[in-house]
Amino acid sequence: xxxxxxxKIKSIELQYDGRVxxxxxxxxxxVKEASLxxxxxxxxxxxVLVHVGVAISIxxxxxxxxxxxxxxxxGEIDELVESCQL
Amino acid sequence: xxxLSEYRDPQLVEQYLNELHKVTTQPWTIMEICGxxxxxxxxxxxxxxxxxxxxxxxxxxxxxxxxxxxxxxxxVYLAEEKGVILCSFGDxxxxxxxxxxxxxxxxxxxxxxxxxxPLEAVKLAQENPTKEVVFFAVGFETTAxxxxxxxVYAQRLGLKNYSILASHVLVPPAMxxxxxxxxxxxxxxxxxxHVCTIMGLAEYYPLVEKHKVPMVVTGFEPxxxxxxxxxxxxxxxxxxxxxxxxxxRVVKAEGNPAAQKTIEQVFKIADREWRGIGTIPNSGxxxxxxxxxxxxxxxxxxxxxxxxxxxxxxxxLVLKGIKKPYECSQFGKKCNPEKPLGAPxxxxxxxxxxxxxxxxxxxxxxxxx
Numbered sequence: 211x212x213x214x215x216x217x218k219i220k221s222i223e224l225q226y227d228g229r230v231x232x233x234x235x236x237x238x239x240x241v242k243e244a245s246l247x248x249x250x251x252x253x254x255x256x257x258v259l260v261h262v263g264v265a266i267s268i269x270x271x272x273x274x275x276x277x278x279x280x281x282x283x284x285g286e287i288d289e290l291v292e293s294c295q296l
Numbered sequence: 297x298x299x300l301s302e303y304r305d306p307q308l309v310e311q312y313l314n315e316l317h318k319v320t321t322q323p324w325t326i327m328e329i330c331g332x333x334x335x336x337x338x339x340x341x342x343x344x345x346x347x348x349x350x351x352x353x354x355x356x357x358x359x360x361x362x363x364x365x366x367x368x369x370x371x372v373y374l375a376e377e378k379g380v381i382l383c384s385f386g387d388x389x390x391x392x393x394x395x396x397x398x399x400x401x402x403x404x405x406x407x408x409x410x411x412x413x414p415l416e417a418v419k420l421a422q423e424n425p426t427k428e429v430v431f432f433a434v435g436f437e438t439t440a441x442x443x444x445x446x447x448v449y450a451q452r453l454g455l456k457n458y459s460i461l462a463s464h465v466l467v468p469p470a471m472x473x474x475x476x477x478x479x480x481x482x483x484x485x486x487x488x489x490h491v492c493t494i495m496g497l498a499e500y501y502p503l504v505e506k507h508k509v510p511m512v513v514t515g516f517e518p519x520x521x522x523x524x525x526x527x528x529x530x531x532x533x534x535x536x537x538x539x540x541x542x543x544x545r546v547v548k549a550e551g552n553p554a555a556q557k558t559i560e561q562v563f564k565i566a567d568r569e570w571r572g573i574g575t576i577p578n579s580g581x582x583x584x585x586x587x588x589x590x591x592x593x594x595x596x597x598x599x600x601x602x603x604x605x606x607x608x609x610x611x612x613l614v615l616k617g618i619k620k621p622y623e624c625s626q627f628g629k630k631c632n633p634e635k636p637l638g639a640p641x642x643x644x645x646x647x648x649x650x651x652x653x654x655x656x657x658x659x660x661x662x663x664x665x
Binding site: 237266270 | 385438439494
């Protein structure tokens with residue numbers, strides 16, 4: 211149920227009463243519509259996390275790198291701790 | 297796909313597993329709250345790759361599974377007796393009520409529709425001005441903004457034929473209930489990444505503080521889960537209990553303020569009955585009184601009798617992490633995805649369905665023995 215998938219905003223248009231920013235979001239070739247009401251700063255080209263037709267977060271590119279750096283960082287910290295203990 | 301494929305990289309998975317095997321020295325029990333995480337763990341074979349000392353227990357984070365029987369009966373009644381267009385997510389349509397599921401009601405001629413989003417239900421109401429459209433709005437905090445937005449849009453459009461049958465549940469009260477259950481014995485939690493995307497971290501600090509349990513907000517891809525488990529085990533091994541955020545590319549400390557505001561506008565806190573678990577105080581949301589015209593519960597009079605659960609189904613024990621799905625005498629026998637006895641066998645997030653689809657039952661029993 212809480213499944214949400216990151217996709218790239220391709221275009222934005224106004225729908226419903228003309229006040230709702232709806233985006234066309236591309237997920238690896240598949241295009242779905244999503245409301246941008248919960249992410250008012252989102253722009254074309256941004257990656258947003260979409261859940262049941264509503265974008266709920268803009269993916270933070272900088273933070274996204276942290277998972278790849280985590281192991282080398284904890285390795286360096288462990289080495290530092292060990293060298294301090296010697 | 298960007299932000300997805302790179303979190304499935306086999307080499308990095310191996311590096312995380314090596315580190316996890318290196319740091320784990322004692323047996324630990326970790327509960328992942330969210331059913332989406334359960335499925336990812338089982339489907340990607342992660343449970344079999346973890347150090348044997350780590351025991352993952354699957355939590356109640358499957359909204360379809362905890363939606364009370366009585367409410368499903370109510371939805372069936374609305375579809376069959378009140379002639380409404382009853383819409384919901386695919387999983388919800390297949391969960392058995394006391395007599396039948398919504399899918400069976402549809403087969404009998406009721407107008408039941410499977411939708412991807414509640415916003416589509418608003419469009420459906422616009423297109424069918426002479427019919428009542430009811431969206432069966434289940435979900436945790438993640439889904440609440442979408443369900444709330446459907447009410448906001450319907451109100452703005454002046455629609456008089458749209459309402460939601462809300463069954464909204466909240467994660468922190470469920471965690472509290474699990475921690476207070478002596479049988480559960482959970483030592484740490486992977487908190488649900490998308491729930492925290494909406495609500496932020498604030499409400500989890502008191503739980504960590506009170507119960508002295510490590511908690512790591514975690515994503516859903518294999519590497520997210522392995523990093524979340526590694527961060528948790530490192531805390532457990534050091535005897536720490538902190539709240540950490542593995543899923544920072546999506547989850548901000550404050551959550552999503554626009555979403556919280558929309559939820560606040562449409563819903564109020566209420567006691568909720570959780571299927572298989574019982575009533576938990578202040579554990580859900582219902583539609584605010586001033587929006588009663590959009591609340592199917594208030595809009596329609598429904599006279600149905602409350603029926604007890606199927607006695608063969610141990611869903612409650614599975615949802616609290618006390619029993620594994622294959623410990624149920626009916627697992628894969630009288631109960632299977634084609635003909636489920638309980639909701640966890642139906643939902644794409646239910647633990648029983650995950651084990652049925654992706655695990656070999658014989659192997660499971662041997663591993664446990």
